[in-house]
Amino acid sequence: MSALPDPQLPAGHLADAWRRTREGLPLIAPARRGAFPLLVVGTGLAGASAAATLAEQGYPVTVLSFHDSPRRAHSVAAQGGINAARALAPDGDSVNRLFADTLRGGDFRAREAGCRRLAEISSAIIDQCVAQGVPFAREYGGTLATRSFGGALVSRTFYARGQTGQQLLYGAYQALMRQVEAGRVRLLCRRDMLDLITVDGVARGVVCRDLLSGALEVHLAQAVLLATGGYSNVYFLSTNALRSNASAIWQAHRQGALFANPCFTQIHPTCIPSGDPHQSKLTLMSESLRNDGRVWLPVRAGDERPPGEIPEQERDYFLERQYPAYGNMVPRDVASRRARELCLAGHGVGPGRQSVYLDLRDAIARDGRDRIAARYGNLLDMYERISGDDPYGTPLRIYPAPHYTMGGLWVDYRLMSSIPGLFVLGEANFSEHGANRLGASALMQGLADGYFIAPATVPAWLAGHGAPVLSPDHPACRAAVARVQARIDGLLGSGGRTPVDAFHRRLGRLMIDSCGISRQASGLRDGLAAVAALEQEFHAEVRVPGGASGPNPELEKALRVADFFGLARLMLRDALAREESCGAHFREEHQTPEGEARRDDEHFAHIAAWGHGRDTAEPILHREPLRFTELQPTTRSYR
Amino acid sequence: MSRLLTLNLRIWRQDGPGASGAFESHRLEGVSADLSLLEALDVLNERLIAAGERPVHFDHDCREGICGSCGFLVNGQAHGPRPATTVCQLYLRSFADGTTLTLEPWRARAFPLVQDLVVDRSAFDRLIAAGGYCSVNTGQAPDGNALLVGQEQAAVAFAAATCIGCGACVASCRNASASLFVGAKLAHLAQLPQGQPERGRRTLAMHERMVVEGFGSCSSNLECEAACPKEVSADWISWLQRERRRARQS
Ligand SMILES: Cc1cc2nc3c(=O)[nH]c(=O)nc-3n(C[C@H](O)[C@H](O)[C@H](O)COP(=O)(O)OP(=O)(O)OC[C@H]3O[C@@H](n4cnc5c(N)ncnc54)[C@H](O)[C@@H]3O)c2cc1C
Ligand code: FES
Numbered sequence: 001m002s003a004l005p006d007p008q009l010p011a012g013h014l015a016d017a018w019r020r021t022r023e024g025l026p027l028i029a030p031a032r033r034g035a036f037p038l039l040v041v042g043t044g045l046a047g048a049s050a051a052a053t054l055a056e057q058g059y060p061v062t063v064l065s066f067h068d069s070p071r072r073a074h075s076v077a078a079q080g081g082i083n084a085a086r087a088l089a090p091d092g093d094s095v096n097r098l099f100a101d102t103l104r105g106g107d108f109r110a111r112e113a114g115c116r117r118l119a120e121i122s123s124a125i126i127d128q129c130v131a132q133g134v135p136f137a138r139e140y141g142g143t144l145a146t147r148s149f150g151g152a153l154v155s156r157t158f159y160a161r162g163q164t165g166q167q168l169l170y171g172a173y174q175a176l177m178r179q180v181e182a183g184r185v186r187l188l189c190r191r192d193m194l195d196l197i198t199v200d201g202v203a204r205g206v207v208c209r210d211l212l213s214g215a216l217e218v219h220l221a222q223a224v225l226l227a228t229g230g231y232s233n234v235y236f237l238s239t240n241a242l243r244s245n246a247s248a249i250w251q252a253h254r255q256g257a258l259f260a261n262p263c264f265t266q267i268h269p270t271c272i273p274s275g276d277p278h279q280s281k282l283t284l285m286s287e288s289l290r291n292d293g294r295v296w297l298p299v300r301a302g303d304e305r306p307p308g309e310i311p312e313q314e315r316d317y318f319l320e321r322q323y324p325a326y327g328n329m330v331p332r333d334v335a336s337r338r339a340r341e342l343c344l345a346g347h348g349v350g351p352g353r354q355s356v357y358l359d360l361r362d363a364i365a366r367d368g369r370d371r372i373a374a375r376y377g378n379l380l381d382m383y384e385r386i387s388g389d390d391p392y393g394t395p396l397r398i399y400p401a402p403h404y405t406m407g408g409l410w411v412d413y414r415l416m417s418s419i420p421g422l423f424v425l426g427e428a429n430f431s432e433h434g435a436n437r438l439g440a441s442a443l444m445q446g447l448a449d450g451y452f453i454a455p456a457t458v459p460a461w462l463a464g465h466g467a468p469v470l471s472p473d474h475p476a477c478r479a480a481v482a483r484v485q486a487r488i489d490g491l492l493g494s495g496g497r498t499p500v501d502a503f504h505r506r507l508g509r510l511m512i513d514s515c516g517i518s519r520q521a522s523g524l525r526d527g528l529a530a531v532a533a534l535e536q537e538f539h540a541e542v543r544v545p546g547g548a549s550g551p552n553p554e555l556e557k558a559l560r561v562a563d564f565f566g567l568a569r570l571m572l573r574d575a576l577a578r579e580e581s582c583g584a585h586f587r588e589e590h591q592t593p594e595g596e597a598r599r600d601d602e603h604f605a606h607i608a609a610w611g612h613g614r615d616t617a618e619p620i621l622h623r624e625p626l627r628f629t630e631l632q633p634t635t636r637s638y639r
Numbered sequence: 640m641s642r643l644l645t646l647n648l649r650i651w652r653q654d655g656p657g658a659s660g661a662f663e664s665h666r667l668e669g670v671s672a673d674l675s676l677l678e679a680l681d682v683l684n685e686r687l688i689a690a691g692e693r694p695v696h697f698d699h700d701c702r703e704g705i706c707g708s709c710g711f712l713v714n715g716q717a718h719g720p721r722p723a724t725t726v727c728q729l730y731l732r733s734f735a736d737g738t739t740l741t742l743e744p745w746r747a748r749a750f751p752l753v754q755d756l757v758v759d760r761s762a763f764d765r766l767i768a769a770g771g772y773c774s775v776n777t778g779q780a781p782d783g784n785a786l787l788v789g790q791e792q793a794a795v796a797f798a799a800a801t802c803i804g805c806g807a808c809v810a811s812c813r814n815a816s817a818s819l820f821v822g823a824k825l826a827h828l829a830q831l832p833q834g835q836p837e838r839g840r841r842t843l844a845m846h847e848r849m850v851v852e853g854f855g856s857c858s859s860n861l862e863c864e865a866a867c868p869k870e871v872s873a874d875w876i877s878w879l880q881r882e883r884r885r886a887r888q889s
Contacts, residue, residue, distance in 0.1 A: 131780035135796040142787030174772035181768040
């Protein structure tokens with residue numbers, strides 16, 4: 001039951017605080033670095049970049065990933081781009097502006113020192129990626145090209161067609177493989193981290209399952225870095241890959257790591273809707289489509305006519321109507337919320353009346369089909385493949401989907417969790433995005449963490465705290481293995497009859513209804529009771545075929561879903577405790593007469609950091625107050 | 640509402656690398672044409688689990704055609720009949736009611752079988768480790784605009800870099816060659832100024848590793864290009880031959 005540690009925020013002026021901090025951090029002599037083995041879990045942008053960089057510095061690094069290759073981490077799916085404030089930006093963009101946009105975009109629920117640092121580092125990330133050979137888009141003259149993205153009035157997003165995440169990940173992956181070849185990284189794929197080993201409250205290693213042999217392995221190190229991605233799959237259907245999960249951070253939480261702002265989850269408005277109960281995921285359509293597409297619904301609830309037969313005056317372009325200034329370009333959370341209200345009122349279209357139209361008709365009439373195809377061809381092909389509809393002839397149907405989790409393990413300014421020796425990077429931590437993440441800022445944060453921050457702060461911690469690596473038969477290792485074994489035995493032995501997915505689907509439905517786009521106290525309370533009941537039913541009724549040895553994908557899924565239950569309950573609790581609306585967290589009790597979010601800075605300008613209540617079973621809430629010096633909280637308004 | 644159809648699936652089942660394998664037939668009735676083939680396998684697996692049998696093992700993750708995890712032969716074609724489409728993006732509406740689909744794993748010496756439709760493609764990682772990178776440590780990078788790259792040139796490099804490492808090229812080649820995979824990575828880096836310093840060494844090292852890992856030589860029948868879900872051009876294979884000559888001479 002850890003108390004809230006000192007967040008280690010820098011003193012003095014914000015500008016340059018990171019450089020000053022870094023210069024004050026202790027170093028380890030190159031010749032000694034070989035004596036400090038490190039463990040990195042995850043090979044997405046955050047994990048691969050951290051592992052490669054620390055290995056380059058001379059630390060022996062072991063890397064674990066459940067994927068069969070580091071290149072498959074879900075960072076590979078990011079489409080739109082990566083933000084950076086560059087010197088010589090043509091439109092007067094600056095570090096100050098990127099800092100301010102990030103803090104404002106997060107609705108003043110992030111630490112200003114962290115946002116400031118991110119903006120300062122952003123430019124070096126682009127340089128690093130270019131040097132690795134990432135084929136960013138270029139202007140005619142050969143300089144780096146940029147585009148603009150939601151929530152910003154400047155053009156600062158660097159991109160590689162619609163596959164920016166893929167290209168950035170391959171850059172980091174290749175840097176990692178270079179270290180594997182050099183013998184400085186030991187790469188262990190197809191391994192699921194299932195528990196954390198601590199001694200006297202300090203992280204010393206992990207337990208993982210070899211997904212081919214089924215063997216439980218102990219891996220020990222002087223520091224453990226988790227870069228295991230986000231938890232949107234708690235909602236079952238999301239834009240994340242199917243195997244994305246929360247197990248690593250959830251088990252670390254159970255061992256004492258505080259979990260911050262679990263209820264801050266982002267729902268993306270433009271995804272391809274679901275039709276069949278067996279649909280397995282929701283595919284994102286880049287929000288750049290809203291630049292040219294007009295969002296509408298039939299004026300009359302229950303209108304069954306196909307879109308082409310609905311005349312102009314019977315179409316409600318509701319975002320343009322409600323937000324004349326921003327129109328279809330309002331931020332993600334606002335667009336999702338307005339669409340949901342109308343769908344609930346019976347105006348929605350498609351199966352279950354849950355979708356809205358995104359119509360390219362006017363853009364095609366204005367610019368011609370070819371220009372639209374040149375801009376969005378890849379996306380529209382993908383839409384056609386998945387939906388079977390022709391997006392050039394009939395409006396796209398779009399649907400909101402869980403997409404990104406701002407919440408995650410609490411970390412201090414140095415990315416260390418409340419468990420000393422345990423660092424958390426990328427989407428797995430809670431840093432910098434506050435209550436809402438801006439487009440193209442997650443890639444920036446993951447790479448800032450991995451290339452620049454952790455490689456400075458992890459050695460600094462080791463310099464003061466490194467302790468000899470444990471022996472694998474230390475009681476703490478045996479205890480951790482026994483905990484995992486008990487969880488596996490419990491699932492295999494439940495004797496039930498229902499496959500894992502059936503429970504996951506029900507959990508997802510419960511969570512999207514009670515803790516999705518819009519939340520209210522009674523729904524959250526009902527959700528808590530329902531999740532607890534479902535969890536019990538899961539343990540009694542689930543059927544996991546096969547055994548513990550050899551490959552067993554159903555067992556992998558069952559272990560992940562078992563962890564999602566606990567996390568779901570924590571999300572509901574956090575959403576209940578936060579009696580305000582901010583960013584993506586919208587509490588219906590807290591809105592203006594126009595239906596806009598009402599933030600409460602007097603009572604909720606804090607990070608909610610939850611401790612796992614081991615003895616009492618109730619989680620314990622710690623509040624880290626947020627202070628703003630450079631930029632005072634203002635109300636977000638897009639009207 | 641969506642069309643329902645019946646599928647006859649013949650699926651390769653093999654418990655492990657040492658075990659013997661065989662095709663197993665399953666009939667799936669009343670599945671929605673709006674499902675992907677992998678979602679149809681999810682449906683089948685739920686039924687197998689309910690019946691107390693071992694579900695079919697196949698690799699997958701993103702299910703949107705970008706991670707490169709999925710991949711098996713569908714009626715002898717890598718990723719199935721649709722061009723430029725991974726098997727996770729292959730929807731049942733491509734098939735007639737009552738179709739029989741034969742699903743089997745990639746077959747290549749360098750990709751040992753793991754179970755059912757899953758193979759071990761870690762040889763691809765070792766090919767990259769042999770030299771598929773620019774040797775630059777973090778923190779040493781010059782200004783990204785110090786090296787100008789023409790728009791066209793960046794686009795060509797991108798087109799080669801778009802390979803997702805799924806292995807379809809190897810699986811569709813008579814000789815199980817990795818020439819397209821290696822050619823694409825070499826081409827990506829050789830098109831850019833950043834890739835020039837190590838260009839020759841990289842070519843020789845990756846080519847040599849390809850032989851060591853047990854990939855065959857190019858069979859010149861261009862099946863790899865046809866099977867590639869990212870439409871990487873087989874022109875890079877003939878380019879690769881020229882590149883090797885160039886590297887050996889320098
Ligand atoms: C469809 C989509 C599009 C996006 N587009 C953009 C965009 O345009 N711009 C932007 O800035 N952001 C975008 N994002 C968000 C961004 O891509 C992610 O937040 C970011 O890539 C996460 O990187 P990561 O390194 O933290 O985690 P990931 O890339 O998810 O990597 C997680 C790693 O951890 C491993 N792992 C997880 N759990 C375990 C375990 N228990 N044991 C062992 N290994 C484990 C996995 O194998 C994997 O290697 C997008 C997200 C999605 C889903
Ligand atoms: S599952 Fe990722 S490409 Fe098919």
